[in-house]
Amino acid sequence: MLLRRSGLPSSAQTLTTGAARFDAALGGGLPLGALTEIHGRQTRDAGAVAGFTLALCVRARKADSRESPLLWITCSEVIAEAGRPYAPGLIHRFGLSASSILLADIHRLEDALWVAEEAASLSGFSAVILEIRGHSRKLDLTATRRLHRRAQNAARPFFLLRQAGLPEPTAAPVRLIVSPAPAGERRVLSRFLTGSIGPPAFLAEIGRSRSAIPAKAVLEWNQDECAFHERPDLADGAQDFGAVAALSGERPHFAHPVGAQLALRKIA
Amino acid sequence: MRTRLGRNWRCARSPDALRPPLVISHRDSNAQRVAAICEQSAALGLRRGLGIADIRAMYPQVEIVEAEPDADRRLLTSLADWCDRYTPLVAFAGSDGLFLDITGCAHLFGGEQAMLDDLGRRLTEQGFCARVGLASTPGMAWAAARFLKPVPVAPGDEAEALSPLPLAALRLEPALRTSLKSVGLRTVEAILHAPRPPLARRFGAGLLLRLDQALGAVDEAVSPRLPVAPISVERHLAEPVVQGEEVERLIFIMAGTLQEDLVRRGEGARSLQLSLFRVDGVVKRLVVGASRPLREPALVLKLFRERLTALGEMEAGCGFELIRLSVMAAARFEPEQSDMVAGSRSDDADLALFADRIRARLGNEAILAMTLVESHLPERAVANMPFTGQSISASPETAMRERPIRLLPHPEPVDVAMAEIPEGPPRNFRWRRVLYRVARAEGPERIAPEWWLGGEDDEPTRDYFRVEDEDGRRFWIYRHGLYGAPTGTPRWFLHGLFA
Numbered sequence: 069m070l071l072r073r074s075g076l077p078s079s080a081q082t083l084t085t086g087a088a089r090f091d092a093a094l095g096g097g098l099p100l101g102a103l104t105e106i107h108g109r110q111t112r113d114a115g116a117v118a119g120f121t122l123a124l125c126v127r128a129r130k131a132d133s134r135e136s137p138l139l140w141i142t143c144s145e146v147i148a149e150a151g152r153p154y155a156p157g158l159i160h161r162f163g164l165s166a167s168s169i170l171l172a173d174i175h176r177l178e179d180a181l182w183v184a185e186e187a188a189s190l191s192g193f194s195a196v197i198l199e200i201r202g203h204s205r206k207l208d209l210t211a212t213r214r215l216h217r218r219a220q221n222a223a224r225p226f227f228l229l230r231q232a233g234l235p236e237p238t239a240a241p242v243r244l245i246v247s248p249a250p251a252g253e254r255r256v257l258s259r260f261l262t263g264s265i266g267p268p269a270f271l272a273e274i275g276r277s278r279s280a281i282p283a284k285a286v287l288e289w290n291q292d293e294c295a296f297h298e299r300p301d302l303a304d305g306a307q308d309f310g311a312v313a314a315l316s317g318e319r320p321h322f323a324h325p326v327g328a329q330l331a332l333r334k335i336a
Numbered sequence: 337m338r339t340r341l342g343r344n345w346r347c348a349r350s351p352d353a354l355r356p357p358l359v360i361s362h363r364d365s366n367a368q369r370v371a372a373i374c375e376q377s378a379a380l381g382l383r384r385g386l387g388i389a390d391i392r393a394m395y396p397q398v399e400i401v402e403a404e405p406d407a408d409r410r411l412l413t414s415l416a417d418w419c420d421r422y423t424p425l426v427a428f429a430g431s432d433g434l435f436l437d438i439t440g441c442a443h444l445f446g447g448e449q450a451m452l453d454d455l456g457r458r459l460t461e462q463g464f465c466a467r468v469g470l471a472s473t474p475g476m477a478w479a480a481a482r483f484l485k486p487v488p489v490a491p492g493d494e495a496e497a498l499s500p501l502p503l504a505a506l507r508l509e510p511a512l513r514t515s516l517k518s519v520g521l522r523t524v525e526a527i528l529h530a531p532r533p534p535l536a537r538r539f540g541a542g543l544l545l546r547l548d549q550a551l552g553a554v555d556e557a558v559s560p561r562l563p564v565a566p567i568s569v570e571r572h573l574a575e576p577v578v579q580g581e582e583v584e585r586l587i588f589i590m591a592g593t594l595q596e597d598l599v600r601r602g603e604g605a606r607s608l609q610l611s612l613f614r615v616d617g618v619v620k621r622l623v624v625g626a627s628r629p630l631r632e633p634a635l636v637l638k639l640f641r642e643r644l645t646a647l648g649e650m651e652a653g654c655g656f657e658l659i660r661l662s663v664m665a666a667a668r669f670e671p672e673q674s675d676m677v678a679g680s681r682s683d684d685a686d687l688a689l690f691a692d693r694i695r696a697r698l699g700n701e702a703i704l705a706m707t708l709v710e711s712h713l714p715e716r717a718v719a720n721m722p723f724t725g726q727s728i729s730a731s732p733e734t735a736m737r738e739r740p741i742r743l744l745p746h747p748e749p750v751d752v753a754m755a756e757i758p759e760g761p762p763r764n765f766r767w768r769r770v771l772y773r774v775a776r777a778e779g780p781e782r783i784a785p786e787w788w789l790g791g792e793d794d795e796p797t798r799d800y801f802r803v804e805d806e807d808g809r810r811f812w813i814y815r816h817g818l819y820g821a822p823t824g825t826p827r828w829f830l831h832g833l834f835a
Contacts, residue, residue, distance in 0.1 A: 112767075112768075112809060112833075113809065114742060114833060115740065115741060115742050115809065115810065115811075115832075115833025115834050115835055116808070116809065116810075116835060118741060118835070119741055120835075122741065122835070123835075137687075147745065148745060150742055150744075150833065151740075151742035151743050151744040151745065151832060151833060152720075152742065152743060152745065153706075153741065153742060154714075154718060154739060154740055154741055154742055154743035154832060155706040155708060155717075155718045156708070156714075156717055156718065156737070156739040157739035157741040157742070157743075157834070157835075158741055160737065160738055160739055161738075161741055161834075161835050162741075162835075166705075166706040166708050166718075167705065167706075169705075169706060170691075170703060170704070170705055171703070171704040171705075171706065171720065172694065172703050172704070173701070173702065173704060173720075174698060174702060179697075179698055182697075183694055183698075183702075186690060186693065186694070187690065190686050190687065190690055191686070192684065192686045192687040192690070193687070247807075247808075248807060248808035248809045248810070249808040250775065250776075250804060250807075250808040251776075251804060251808065251810060263776055264778060265776050265777075265778050265802055265804050265810065268810065268834065268835040269808065271808075289835070
């Protein structure tokens, strides 16, 4: 059976994050050929937001057999505020070679939108990122719908990064709100090194989606497996913290957890 | 002068009577002297070389303007641009003339005489007082332009044409001319049949060289000002075009003609130039580059359309009368076997065309490829080069140290109130007026300035720390200098953001 959505065959092509619970909350993953909006609340979070998006791009690129390049379109304003993409960091953190990313550094938003529309309809890029800062009237419902349709036709993911912006109506089926989360710890000889800054973690929140349920997860990027792992910081009540007394052998019940014991005065 | 009075100030008939006689002055051996005069001042009996003070005394009504050699040069350059319509080989002849090598071009204009007349007429219409000459050697043409009627000098007639002319026709230095005059040699005829060895001994080899160049006994190369396009197509328009759509249509037609030539040569164009000759003599040139050789008229038009869109208003004025499309650089064109099923071109070709269009519209710097450079300094480790279609590889990509994914354009100073002495990470810092408490830190990684490349020797080292604040933002900050060093208290900077 082929499900057709607005005339286009909607196959089961999704872009998963690798964290099973979060993917399930998204309804199987992010749609692959679509516009996906990724929000950062503040400009100082730009590193985390860009990192999260790049991690998704790396996964999309892995799925694409030809390993075609990425295109990152930025407005010059974002570069002045949050810095430009830095190749050694991308190589180290995401395993992206310097030649696999093209940068388009555009001064005006109108021109950036034109470049984005042209790029969205190409299938030669494995993913396209358009990064803007704040609000703009030019990026309204019509403009985002144009981008979304082109991405659908090309069956390539298109990420709209909005740094320091509040959610606005757009045509993107999924909106994720990303903020930084404390990084994991480095593993040294199967032990965690306390106080070290290890793999980056992100707090991802599903801001809007047609099929997803609202959810929130701390995702940690694992470069070796090229996948996100969910950290149990936020998953409510499903996990246990700390040590539990061992199960006693002959008795039918679990041992009660050791509570706080108070010394009470004996009443005579 | 031209800027002040308009392009055709000499042609305007009505205010002509009102204009005072004009004299251009320049400084010559510590005195203001006349450099050039107009017809009216010539009628007053003024001539070059007179002192300006004398003229002021004799004719107070004369307008005197200081010479501007740079502006003259610019005017001559624009005129050379315009002369491109006759031949691609245009060269400067001194500061007041142009050489046009019209080998193989004259028949396009109906013969040499017709071409000469056309050139003279058009220059006069533009308001220039120009003298033209045509001959088979540059030296003879130079003399013909200055001393003869605008009639072509036939090959072989050089000696006959030159002999009655004064020696100035041989492009000689003034000092040499004076010394020739002092022994009574005033015309070319006088030295034409004189024995050569005594002449060379007395006046130097330059005199005979100039004579031989004019006569064609010695070849003289004229070096063209602009590179000559291997292939070009042009359209002379009876009715000037103003509309952008008309220009685009013409580009398409000409690109079709170019395609035939390119197919015959087995080449594709890497760089194309469109020259638009406006009716009033302004020449506009638009260049587009292609990252892979192309021939298709539709693609050529696409690139030029982006270029024209970026230009906005075309400033067509009264319209363009001549449009030329030239291939400036060509490369071997590898024909591709097209896929019968898909019938589509490869993604690489799509990418190349996409990059070309962006560059045509937004400039060469709009689309960049990152290249790693071997340098320890973070800001020098990456060079963003314009994307050219070929991926630049062969850069070391292994054993990369931990680096931020975004690097700020300039390191931004941060206030650090507390840091571990002597070389620990800060406890907290203030960046862009916000206080961050450091929860975890790693480092330092010391990066010393690249003294082997020169520069200041006393530039302090940088100690980089990766720090994470309480909310999980990860920053790359460094201490510039050392605590307790004689250079003073070190300053702290934030240089990048981690994922």
